[in-house]
Amino acid sequence: DDFGVGSVSIKTVFSYEGVIDDVAFMIGPAASVALAASIAPAAGLAFGGACYLLGCALLLSSRSTEPAEGWADGGQAAQPAAGAERPASLFVACPQVRVLFFLMLFLGALYGVLDTSTVTFAQELGFPIIASISLVLQASISVMSGMVFGAMRPRASLLRQFVAVCCLIGTAYCGLFLVRGVASFFVVVCAAALFYAPFLITLNTVCEASVPGARLTEGITWINAGMTFGLAVGPTVAGVFVDMYGSIAGLNTAAVFALMIPLTALACAGIVRRALP
Template sequence: MSPRTLFGPYGRLFTVPGAVWFSLAGWVARLPLPMLGLGAVLLVEGESGSYGLAGAVSGTLALAAAVGGPQWARAMDRRGQGRVLQAAMAAYLATGLAFVGVVVADGPRWAWFALAGLTGASLPNIGALVRARWAAALEDAERRQTAFAFESVVDEVVFVVGPPLVTVLGTMVAPAAGFTTGIVLGTVGGLWLARQRATEPTATPAPSAGGRHRPAALNAAVLLVCATYLGVGTVFGAMDVVVVGFAEEQGAPALAGLALALYAGGSLVAGLAYGVARLRGTLATRFLATAVFFGLAAQGLWAVASLPLLVGAGFLAGLAVAPVLVSGTSLAESRVPRAALTEALAWTNTGLTLGVTAGSALAGAAVDAWGARAAFAVPALAAAVAAALALVGAPLLRRPALEPVAA
């Protein structure tokens, strides 16, 4: 595939009025995603000396964000992104800075958890907001697939840039610097996106009382994507922990970053290619096929016995990541009305977030108990479970493409 063939469709996306600016604002607003969790660990450990406390506080923030994101998205579907996003960013900035203040001042521990939870709950799922704008701007399903693939690549870039940035700030400047930078960047990007009213999806007021309605989260296809993404996220969280542990066991901890970068690089390459591919079959078929490919590709991790094998197996596993994420997003987008789209996409990201949290915990316990090499069983099995969930839930996808879902 030539560069012109690969990148041409992506360039044409940005002929859409306002697309350059809402996508760029969304990228800035998403930078805190990998920065806040690691930043909270560096901040809390730096002030308390306890990694256990740091992990618990960071986990509280992540879980609150996973629950709060879809609630903000539901409000935006009803009242518009701009108005709600401004309120969310104000709460996010206030609670985030208050969290930093109470930790630095060595305030009561319960306040650390409370403010971490409030900070996480105040952060909307920016990726869902940007994808909803693309869906509103593009009528053609193939172009929406390309746009979703581009946003998947943006997510990869965020997770490549964010962790090194927050680590440098938190270790070389001050423990609070990384987390605070994430708060500021998220607020700037979020408010920038909120100001772009011309490209936000049309809001749909809540239905009148008295009727029976189901929220987007109960749509069968969305639930299946969420469940599958839970397994996918578990792989993500586990890989971060196991790769670092394995590199340390091999006496080359610096190579952990290279291995993880190639894992992300495989996903980036596959995402770009998948976004412009013209594939046969329904969206449901594509989702099932990519989920099975994801499950099979990760089984190479069982064979990891050296760093070169890790690099190869990691890159292969990475090739399967973006396709399953893009196909799942496309499937969820096709099964809900526009009035519930932002919430539906936010719930799929919640599945990923919960999986990452679970994967990190499971992999950490496995490394301690079995050693890092044996702990590759965690991401390998999680990938297999993700594929199995997609296959078991396949009958749910035989329903009509658009089920009645409340706004």
């Protein structure tokens, strides 16, 4: 099928992508730990690098799945006219992309802080295995929620879905403020994991509806860059707070980033509304 503006199957595609991501999060850490423990500490890192290279090779060799040039314009390549200026970056030209970028940044920072804090939290409790169990449980829950959400056809408008998933995931992870032990930790992260895949799917769908079809890849790249930037910033921030105040301070920092998601979505709902049908 062709995908782009108005496609009814783009949501399903994003759902499959989210599910595959979560499966990788389930298998990757377990395989890495097993290799590092049974062979050598560097074996886990080498395994990750090999998977990365294999994935790149498979992607680059998949010529049959790449869109034809000008697919979004009825076969006419979306090129600027002779002498015309190059279009501005979507981050500059499209306020909706900026909103999505920062939402993904907050989510990435949240997970970066949470991962670092979880390891320290588990070590402080004397049960390092908690960190691995937590990751596998969250990924498993997210896989199931992604499959269910991808199969749904909600009657609510895309704007309402956008605001709802932002409020749900942010509010759920704000429960990290209340974590004081293993039980409360697992309740919070497992409940919040229900909304991870719907959040990603909905934001990708909003991006698809907000940008020209010929520039969808650029739009998706920008919001993924927000996630990557957040994942880079999060552990740095977490390291400082965890070293100074302990793992609970790190979990509280993750909750602050979580709170920023619904606040940003509610404050910028009007901006997002202007781009939606």
